[in-house]
Amino acid sequence: MINNPLIEYTLHLADNALVLGHRNSEWTGHGPVLEQDIAISNIALDLVGQARYFYQYAAELMGGGATEDSLAFLRDCRQYKNCLLVEQPNGDWARTVLRQFLFSAHQHLLFSELTAGKEPRLAAICEKALKEVTYHLRWSGEWVIRLGDGTEESHRRMLQAIEDLWEYTSELTLPSQCEVNLEHAGVIADSGRLRECWNKKVQELLDEATLPYPGPGSKLSLRWSGKEGLHSEHLGYLLAEMQFLQRAYPESRW
Amino acid sequence: MSTDNEHTGQEKSPAPGAKPQGDWPLWEVFIRNKQGLDHKHAGSLHAADAQMAIENARDVYTRRMEGVSIWVVESRHIHASSAEESGSLFDPANDKVYRHPTFYELPEELKYM
Numbered sequence: 001m002i003n004n005p006l007i008e009y010t011l012h013l014a015d016n017a018l019v020l021g022h023r024n025s026e027w028t029g030h031g032p033v034l035e036q037d038i039a040i041s042n043i044a045l046d047l048v049g050q051a052r053y054f055y056q057y058a059a060e061l062m063g064g065g066a067t068e069d070s071l072a073f074l075r076d077c078r079q080y081k082n083c084l085l086v087e088q089p090n091g092d093w094a095r096t097v098l099r100q101f102l103f104s105a106h107q108h109l110l111f112s113e114l115t116a117g118k119e120p121r122l123a124a125i126c127e128k129a130l131k132e133v134t135y136h137l138r139w140s141g142e143w144v145i146r147l148g149d150g151t152e153e154s155h156r157r158m159l160q161a162i163e164d165l166w167e168y169t170s171e172l173t174l175p176s177q178c179e180v181n182l183e184h185a186g187v188i189a190d191s192g193r194l195r196e197c198w199n200k201k202v203q204e205l206l207d208e209a210t211l212p213y214p215g216p217g218s219k220l221s222l223r224w225s226g227k228e229g230l231h232s233e234h235l236g237y238l239l240a241e242m243q244f245l246q247r248a249y250p251e252s253r254w
Numbered sequence: 255m256s257t258d259n260e261h262t263g264q265e266k267s268p269a270p271g272a273k274p275q276g277d278w279p280l281w282e283v284f285i286r287n288k289q290g291l292d293h294k295h296a297g298s299l300h301a302a303d304a305q306m307a308i309e310n311a312r313d314v315y316t317r318r319m320e321g322v323s324i325w326v327v328e329s330r331h332i333h334a335s336s337a338e339e340s341g342s343l344f345d346p347a348n349d350k351v352y353r354h355p356t357f358y359e360l361p362e363e364l365k366y367m
Contacts, residue, residue, distance in 0.1 A: 028362055033275070035299055035310035139309055146302065151274055 005178035006187070007061045008081065010122070011071070012047045012227055013178070015082035016056030018072060019235070020103060021047030023090055032093050032133035039139060043100065046132040053125045073221055073246035077235045081176075084226040087235045094147050094157035099165055100140035107199050108137045109248070141205050148209025157158040158211055164216045173198060176227035265316035270318040281307040293325050301326075 024044035031037025055068035085103060089126055090096045111126035147154040173195035175183060182188045195216070203213040226235075245252065278300040284293035296315045301307035307326040315321065335343055347353070 002342070033300065035314050038317070039310070039313040042317060142309070143306060146306070 004061065006119070006179040007058055007187075008176075008178040009182055009188070010054050010058040010061065012083075012178070014051045014058060014071070015080050016086055016103075016107075017047045017054065018051035019080070019082040019238065020086035020099075021045070021051060022238060023086065023088075024096070024100070025091055036093075043136055043139070046129075046136065050125070050129045050132070053128070055072070057121050057125065060084075062122070073243045077231050077239060078229045080226070080231065080235060080239070081228050081229060082231075082235075083168070083171045084163065084232055085172065087166065087232060087238060088165060088228065089234055091161065091164065092157055093143075094154065095161040095164060097140050097143035097147065098158065098161040099105065100136060101144050101200065101205070102165065102169055102234070103172070104133055104137040105205075106138055106198055107131050109194050109197050109201075110189075113194070115190060117189050132159055135190040144205060144208040145186065148206070148211040153212070158209070162206075162211060162214065169202075170216065174225070176225060179227075275302075278302050281311075281326045282329050282332055283307075283311040283315055284325040284327070285311070285315055286323040286325075287317075287321050293323065296320070298329060 021044045024040050024047065027039065027040045028044070029230065031040055051072070052068055055071045059066040059068055059071060061138055085099060088095075090097060090099075108130070111130050114122050114126040115130060146160045150156075173191050175191040178190060179188065183190060199216050206213045226232075278339055280298055282298050283296045286293040287298045296311070297340055299307065299314060301310050304326060311324045311326055316324070316353050
């Protein structure tokens with residue numbers, strides 16, 4: 001369908017942000033305490049904002065009447081290119097903050113690279129987003145430490161969260177076909193190096209949180225990849241909820 | 255990355271996270287806005303430690319660009335004068351006009367001092 005690797009990659013960046021933004025927004029009104037309800041909602045807003053910039057760029061590149069809205073609301077699971085980590089259900093607060101930390105650590109490294117990279121529009125978007133992502137990383141990292149090195153219950157929940165989410169982490173830095181193409185063309189950075197940095201950063205923080213570092217790829221290898229449109233069962237439900245309004249009442253506006 | 259500095263520079267109390275939510279102290283938040291010279295009281299919140307209090311204050315009290323600097327102080331460290339004392343503390347100053355610098359006439363050049 002889309003044989004332009006830049007378009008596919010931009011959609012991947014957009015879909016990551018939108019799906020995680022949507023997941024975080026599910027906490028709104030249900031946060032454990034007021035300030036954290038606001039914090040996670042702010043992060044959701046930041047991510048949706050990033051998604052918009054990426055979708056707008058992808059729409060421009062695609063032409064043919066594509067818009068940020070048509071890309072967000074009218075594509076189905078098979079066309080979504082987000083990684084599997086971001087579509088996992090929120091679970092408890094431990095799982096949510098760990099998911100955020102694992103993702104933000106990756107996003108921070110990736111956006112730093114892209115900001116200095118050869119693709120000017122992606123560089124501009126990432127430069128703008130980098131300050132937000134820095135905050136997401138700080139906020140989520142500190143929560144992982146607080147809960148990991150916390151009470152017996154919080155520690156137990158963090159262990160469970162690691163167990164639930166770790167298998168999805170290798171996909172973050174496992175390049176899809178379009179990423180391989182872009183790496184060869186020198187448009188994006190080498191994923192191997194990103195993986196090294198990510199492993200190091202995550203291991204340091206988990207140590208500080210008195211949590212075990214499972215090591216790279218020590219869980220089951222992924223038999224499928226969200227980046228290629230092969231998703232877990234969760235994405236279908238997520239998109240159904242997110243897209244219902246636009247599909248039932250097309251072109252509806254506030 | 256800034257987060258590295260946060261972790262190495264962070265002062266560590268024993269088991270920083272080990273406070274169950276019931277034990278989170280109350281903090282008073284003071285925010286200085288971009289044009290301001292002083293921090294103004296913006297509200298209060300509960301947090302487990304100073305880092306968290308600052309982040310909560312950032313999330314709750316600066317999301318509409320209300321400020322560029324945050325101070326947080328545990329409420330127990332703030333000592334206030336009591337309402338019953340206000341008579342003896344403040345009323346005497348009311349009729350002591352000689353304490354105000356209003357009788358000196360400024361020269362023309364310093365008019366807008």
